[in-house]
Amino acid sequence: MINSYIIHPKRIVVVGGSNNLSKPGGNALMNLKRGTFSGEIYVVNNKEVSVQGFKSYPHVRDIPSADLAIISVPATLCIETITLLAQEKNVKAFIVFSAGFSEESEQGALLEKELLRVVQTHNVCLIGPNCSGMFNMFHQSIFTQPIPLLQSDGVDMVSASGGTATFIIEAAFKLGVRFHSVWSVGNATQNGVEEILEYWDTSFCPTESSRIKLLYIENIRQPRKFLQHTSSLIAKGCHIVALKSGVSESGSRAASSHTGAIAGSDIAVDALFRKAGIIRCHSRQEMINVCAVLSQKPLKGKNIGIISQAGGPAVILTDALSAGGLNVPLLDQEKAALLKQQLLPGTATTNPIDLLGTGTADHLDKAISHCLNHHPELDALAVLYGNPGVGNVEEAYRILAERLASSPIPIYPIMPSVVMATKEMEEFIAKGNVCYHDEAILAKALSLVINRQSNTYETSSPTPSAHISQIRHVIQGIKQQEGWLSPEDTRALLQAGNIPMVKEFVSHNKEEIMQFASEIGFPVVLKVVGIVHKSDVGGVIVNIQTEEQLSVAFDKLMQIPNAQSVLLQPMLSGQELFIGAKYEEEFGYIVLCGLGGIFVDILKDVSYGLAPLSEQEARIMVRSLKSYPLIQGARGQKGINEQAFIDIIVRFSQMLPHAQEVKEIDLNPLLATEESITAVDARIYIKQQ
Numbered sequence: 001m002i003n004s005y006i007i008h009p010k011r012i013v014v015v016g017g018s019n020n021l022s023k024p025g026g027n028a029l030m031n032l033k034r035g036t037f038s039g040e041i042y043v044v045n046n047k048e049v050s051v052q053g054f055k056s057y058p059h060v061r062d063i064p065s066a067d068l069a070i071i072s073v074p075a076t077l078c079i080e081t082i083t084l085l086a087q088e089k090n091v092k093a094f095i096v097f098s099a100g101f102s103e104e105s106e107q108g109a110l111l112e113k114e115l116l117r118v119v120q121t122h123n124v125c126l127i128g129p130n131c132s133g134m135f136n137m138f139h140q141s142i143f144t145q146p147i148p149l150l151q152s153d154g155v156d157m158v159s160a161s162g163g164t165a166t167f168i169i170e171a172a173f174k175l176g177v178r179f180h181s182v183w184s185v186g187n188a189t190q191n192g193v194e195e196i197l198e199y200w201d202t203s204f205c206p207t208e209s210s211r212i213k214l215l216y217i218e219n220i221r222q223p224r225k226f227l228q229h230t231s232s233l234i235a236k237g238c239h240i241v242a243l244k245s246g247v248s249e250s251g252s253r254a255a256s257s258h259t260g261a262i263a264g265s266d267i268a269v270d271a272l273f274r275k276a277g278i279i280r281c282h283s284r285q286e287m288i289n290v291c292a293v294l295s296q297k298p299l300k301g302k303n304i305g306i307i308s309q310a311g312g313p314a315v316i317l318t319d320a321l322s323a324g325g326l327n328v329p330l331l332d333q334e335k336a337a338l339l340k341q342q343l344l345p346g347t348a349t350t351n352p353i354d355l356l357g358t359g360t361a362d363h364l365d366k367a368i369s370h371c372l373n374h375h376p377e378l379d380a381l382a383v384l385y386g387n388p389g390v391g392n393v394e395e396a397y398r399i400l401a402e403r404l405a406s407s408p409i410p411i412y413p414i415m416p417s418v419v420m421a422t423k424e425m426e427e428f429i430a431k432g433n434v435c436y437h438d439e440a441i442l443a444k445a446l447s448l449v450i451n452r453q454s455n456t457y458e459t460s461s462p463t464p465s466a467h468i469s470q471i472r473h474v475i476q477g478i479k480q481q482e483g484w485l486s487p488e489d490t491r492a493l494l495q496a497g498n499i500p501m502v503k504e505f506v507s508h509n510k511e512e513i514m515q516f517a518s519e520i521g522f523p524v525v526l527k528v529v530g531i532v533h534k535s536d537v538g539g540v541i542v543n544i545q546t547e548e549q550l551s552v553a554f555d556k557l558m559q560i561p562n563a564q565s566v567l568l569q570p571m572l573s574g575q576e577l578f579i580g581a582k583y584e585e586e587f588g589y590i591v592l593c594g595l596g597g598i599f600v601d602i603l604k605d606v607s608y609g610l611a612p613l614s615e616q617e618a619r620i621m622v623r624s625l626k627s628y629p630l631i632q633g634a635r636g637q638k639g640i641n642e643q644a645f646i647d648i649i650v651r652f653s654q655m656l657p658h659a660q661e662v663k664e665i666d667l668n669p670l671l672a673t674e675e676s677i678t679a680v681d682a683r684i685y686i687k688q689q
């Protein structure tokens, strides 16, 4: 529960405030004192008379009332301190730095439970424990430095780790990225990442709120809440940039020991991020570069003009932009010749524009003017200018700053001279600008921004209610508590979900099987029933042409240990496809699709998304397969009915949320032709609640 007292307190008490700046209570007090907070500060410290110039109260009961308390005392003293402050001093919000809770021991976990109970009983807000604090434009109640440049439209960040937040801020400082608020949530006992997102979402004001949200996450405890608020924020025009650590198995171990919780499966996280439209990053630096791009004018297209002081970085940037799906269009030769006349002999002007190492600030200005005035096809400019030892960097950066402000399209300044032009860069940043230090890293950030998936949370069409009742009817009719469904139940469930399944007939009676084969006509396929992986035991015989062959096949399959009966299907032909889903606790169903056979088993060419999927999402999934050209038809081979594949994926994904007893399901293969797609094998594992 985030309340107004944590956002904009009038009186803050620092319990455990200290003269020792290397202690959290000392450092946070210093930040508060030096920062923007304009209200009353009280300090409680029973060993001192005055702390950093403030009168020191020996005990919390001695202070006047306050709105927010910063608690930096041993964990064992937290409960009584907070209880007293809430009961007697009207304190409505707490930031608890103290460690020694669930992250440390079982005893600590009990203490943390009690802490939660106390704050809930008193209906107050709690950040932490085991956190480094928070800051915004009104107060900087955090014990780390640096406090970044603050700006009302700066980045809002929430971080599962205080230390990581600090290092992200350091990286941001270097590029000139400003912040509006930072929350380090620590053990997230009452307020974690999801609650901060909820607060941002519900308090969002289109004219005032910052639109860039940065998340550092170690685990997603409430995926549905996370999805709901991130989607809603993105729908309101926000950009969300996130780094989720704990992707690898050993990474998860580090994350769980850090937060006392277990990291979720990464595929599910990835699917969730894509559904919401979150930009996923994999390093602090990458996140900050993306934030820098987002804090500039919006990039509306993929055509980038490059102006550089050296050929090398211009080519590196061109390569990196192309690899990231952006374009560096060749500029018109005639217009290029006009520009060439204004620059040094030997310059290149058809994009990239190379001013040469001796190119001056004036040349830079002319090149920018030329691009802005003559090339409306450009959506942005990337300008690389440093100090190779000659030239007036100060003047160039002054011009660049002016251009950044007046240009209708974004201009990305790449400033590579991190040693030779530090002063000029700092001046440039101090004017409110951002810069980048490396062209390839800028290109990666641009590609992450331009290629992000749009928010699709709200777009999936609802499952027809008739289907829902049919699905429920089938599930309720299943007697089994847990296990793989019989062919009959499998078929009934797929039918209820409107998934096309091949005609089939199950029996342990040879005559009946022969009879059915003569009705549907040869060739047929015979499969053993009662075994999950049929081919592994020789339990699938395809392309049976005659009654004699069928009779032999029947005898052979019925001899397989545990064979209950056999299943007869017509022999179909076509491209093998695969659709599957896995139930991930709290996330729901992760739907996977791909081409069947080796494409799934060996090449692992699958794409995935979070159910229910919209048509648009399913299309993106299909088209992002490496083997997509085979779906389209390649090298003389006919393609398949792509729309039918998409429709089945959508219906499959819509069925699942209504059949939560299904824990694992796959259709492998479906056989696809230009006309139609039919599943010939399905496996469903259920567990009744």
Ligand code: ADP
Pocket: 502, 525, 527, 532, 533, 534, 535, 536, 540, 542, 569, 570, 571, 572, 573, 576, 668, 669, 671, 680, 681
């Ligand atoms: P399992 O996955 O248990 O081994 P399947 O039913 O998937 O068994 O059959 C194995 C393979 O046999 C399939 O991948 C497919 O190549 C082929 N097959 C199965 N049923 C048919 C059918 N009706 N028509 C054509 N080929 C089939």
Ligand code: MG
Pocket: 668, 669, 681, 682
């Ligand atoms: Mg199969």
